[in-house]
Amino acid sequence: MPRGESRLIDDARLASRGEPRTGLAVAVWATLKRDLTQLARRRGDVLNPLVFFALVITLFPIGISPDPELLATIAPGLLWVAALLSALLSLDSLFRSDFDDGSLEQLLLAPHPLPMLGLAKVAVHWLLTGLPLALMAPVLGIMLSLPAGSYLMLAVSLALGSASLSLIGAIGAALTVGLSRGGVLLSLLVLPLYIPVLIFGAGAVQASILGDGAAAHLAILGALLALALMLAPWAIAAALRISING
Amino acid sequence: MWSFIHKLGSPKWFYGISARLMPWFWVAAAVLIAVGSVWGLAFAPADYQQGNSFRIIYVHVPAAFLAQSIFVSMAVAGVVFMVWKIKVADMAAAMMAPLGAAMTFIALFSGAVWGVPTWGTWWMWDARLTSMLILLFLYLGVIALRGAFTSRDSASRAASVLAMVGVINIPIIKYSVDWWYTLHQPASFTITSRPAMPTEMWLPLLIMVLGFYSFFIALTLMRTRSEILRRESSKRWVRELAVEER
Numbered sequence: 499m500p501r502g503e504s505r506l507i508d509d510a511r512l513a514s515r516g517e518p519r520t521g522l523a524v525a526v527w528a529t530l531k532r533d534l535t536q537l538a539r540r541r542g543d544v545l546n547p548l549v550f551f552a553l554v555i556t557l558f559p560i561g562i563s564p565d566p567e568l569l570a571t572i573a574p575g576l577l578w579v580a581a582l583l584s585a586l587l588s589l590d591s592l593f594r595s596d597f598d599d600g601s602l603e604q605l606l607l608a609p610h611p612l613p614m615l616g617l618a619k620v621a622v623h624w625l626l627t628g629l630p631l632a633l634m635a636p637v638l639g640i641m642l643s644l645p646a647g648s649y650l651m652l653a654v655s656l657a658l659g660s661a662s663l664s665l666i667g668a669i670g671a672a673l674t675v676g677l678s679r680g681g682v683l684l685s686l687l688v689l690p691l692y693i694p695v696l697i698f699g700a701g702a703v704q705a706s707i708l709g710d711g712a713a714a715h716l717a718i719l720g721a722l723l724a725l726a727l728m729l730a731p732w733a734i735a736a737a738l739r740i741s742i743n744g
Numbered sequence: 745m746w747s748f749i750h751k752l753g754s755p756k757w758f759y760g761i762s763a764r765l766m767p768w769f770w771v772a773a774a775v776l777i778a779v780g781s782v783w784g785l786a787f788a789p790a791d792y793q794q795g796n797s798f799r800i801i802y803v804h805v806p807a808a809f810l811a812q813s814i815f816v817s818m819a820v821a822g823v824v825f826m827v828w829k830i831k832v833a834d835m836a837a838a839m840m841a842p843l844g845a846a847m848t849f850i851a852l853f854s855g856a857v858w859g860v861p862t863w864g865t866w867w868m869w870d871a872r873l874t875s876m877l878i879l880l881f882l883y884l885g886v887i888a889l890r891g892a893f894t895s896r897d898s899a900s901r902a903a904s905v906l907a908m909v910g911v912i913n914i915p916i917i918k919y920s921v922d923w924w925y926t927l928h929q930p931a932s933f934t935i936t937s938r939p940a941m942p943t944e945m946w947l948p949l950l951i952m953v954l955g956f957y958s959f960f961i962a963l964t965l966m967r968t969r970s971e972i973l974r975r976e977s978s979k980r981w982v983r984e985l986a987v988e989e990r
Contacts, residue, residue: 669909673902677892686888687906690881691913694920701927722916733909736826740901 525610526618533622536595543591544626547584548634554580555638566643573642574652574703580638581631581656582663582692586685588627589667592619593675597741602675606742613731616738620668620730628660644703651706655719659699662723665730666691672737695722753830755972756981762965769962776955784948791945797861800854802949806956808851808872811879812914814844814960818886819911822904832968834900835975837907838890839967843960845883852876871925875918882910896975 537544558576559569569576596602596619605615635656636649644652670688674680702715784802791798821837824830855873856866867873886906893899941949976982 669905673889673906674892676898680892683885683888683892686881687885690878690885690917691909693878694913694916697920697924701924704927725916729912733905736905737902740898740905743898 520609522610522614525608526614529605529615529618530622533619534625537622537626543588544630547588547627548630550587551580551584551631551634552638554583555642559642570643570645573639573644574648574707575700576642577635577639577644577652578656578659578696578700578703581635581660582696584631585627585660585663586667586688586692588623589664589671589688590674590681590684592623592668592671593738593741597675602738603742606739612735612738616668616672616734617727617731620664620734623668624661624664628664629657631660632656645707647709648703648706651712651716652703655699655702655716658716658719658723659695662695662719662726663692665723665726665734666695669730669733669737672734672741674741675738676741695719698722753828753832755832755835755976756979758832759969759972762969766962766965766969769958769965773955773958773962776951776958780948780952780955784952788945788948789942794862797858800858802952804851804854804858805949806953807847807854808876809953810956810960811844811848811851811876813957814840814847815879815882815907815914816911818844819907822907825900826904826908831975832972834904835971836964836968837904838900839971840964841883841887841890841903843963843967845880845887847960848876848880848883852880869925871922874925875921878917878921879914882914886910 555576558572562568562572593602596605606612608615632653635652636644639649639652667684667688670684670691673687674684677683698715698718702712702719705715706712781802785799788799790796818837818840821833821840824833825837852873855870855876859866859868859873886903889906890899890903893902973982973985
């Protein structure tokens with residue numbers, strides 16, 4: 499019997515018993531949908547990092563100087579650091595509620611590879627944190643008088659870089675989710691690992707201001723993302739297993 | 745091969761063999777460090793550019809070597825622990841971490857002291873100092889994570905995962921910091937541009953490096969032995985040992 503046919507018969511058998519269709523794609527899609535629905539119901543979790551981002555950016559002109567020329571020189575790094583901190587802030591809640599109500603254990607018990615399910619959760623985190631931050635950054639860039647011509651690069655580099663940030667951060671979040679006060683520890687674990695992304699992300703914006711080499715920075719950001727996509731899910735899965743069993 | 749690995753897995757066997765190995769490493773460390781420091785500090789010729797201040801290299805470079813090697817050995821021990829469940833590997837990793845952090849600190853501190861005569865300042869955001877600083881943060885993260893868990897098994901596994909994640913990131917961090925530094929390089933005297941060292945200068949350095957490694961091995965063996973006694977204190981062979989000692 500060809501594989502597709504046997505699969506159909508399996509599905510039909512499950513359906514006749516009133517059980518839902520199974521399969522990796524179905525499981526990943528279900529996880530995605532569930533997390534998106536949950537976050538749509540807790541809008542604060544999505545909005546708070548964005549407000550934090552705007553607030554941190556407000557602090558710098560007040561703390562340093564409102565001089566537009568000075569602000570323009572430090573704007574690329576400032577925007578990137580502030581966005582990175584906002585992404586970090588939202589990490590602690592990535593697995594927290596699932597850990598508290600036990601659905602993380604169900605995820606571990608599911609007959610699907612945990613790295614893929616973890617990847618789905620990370621994808622939701624990026625969609626609702628990294629992507630909005632990237633879209634919001636150009637607006638804050640105007641307020642910091644970021645030089646013209648680098649706005650698109652700011653958004654693109656943030657969108658690309660924050661995906662790596664979500665993946666790397668999720669390892670730290672998974673390691674600390676079982677600890678009652680994991681928040682500060684999480685930032686201690688994750689921030690050193692964020693440095694390469696920060697260097698190439700801020701570098702891309704800087705390069706587009708200078709007018710040369712932004713594509714190279716973006717390429718390296720993409721390479722970092724590819725590496726993180728390949729390796730981080732395994733580390734996330736291993737870390738989740740440790741946190742659940744410990 | 746396999747019986748060797750199984751033997752290595754037994755803390756009792758390790759306790760026995762380490763007792764025989766340890767004195768040799770202590771002697772090697774004492775002799776090499778004594779010879780290296782007397783040769784390096786008193787007899788090696790002064791640098792034509794930096795004068796006698798270059799002699800701090802005989803502490804700085806071995807410490808920097810160890811700082812990186814210890815992190816790698818910690819990650820290797822973590823892999824051994826995760827794959828073969830060899831407890832001794834984890835005990836050794838736990839004992840290496842503070843030593844590695846201390847070596848990183850020594851490398852940073854001696855670098856800062858060296859900076860005063862060469863750069864005229866205690867701190868420069870030099871590529872190597874910066875990556876050392878990040879390495880120190882990675883060490884502190886591993887130590888803090890291990891300390892945060894109440895269950896020892898979870899702590900061991902979490903620290904192993906973090907050490908592995910860290911060791912994959914160290915080269916990435918190193919190369920990105922180098923890249924960042926070449927883009928922002930300030931016009932100043934750098935150590936990188938120094939001519940190659942004459943033999944009478946690098947030979948004591950090599951001896952010091954070997955001495956530091958022997959010291960690291962001897963100290964790790966010693967600390968692992970006491971950790972074995974601490975963790976296995978309820979085992980019969982440890983009790984019998986205690987009775988004999990009395």
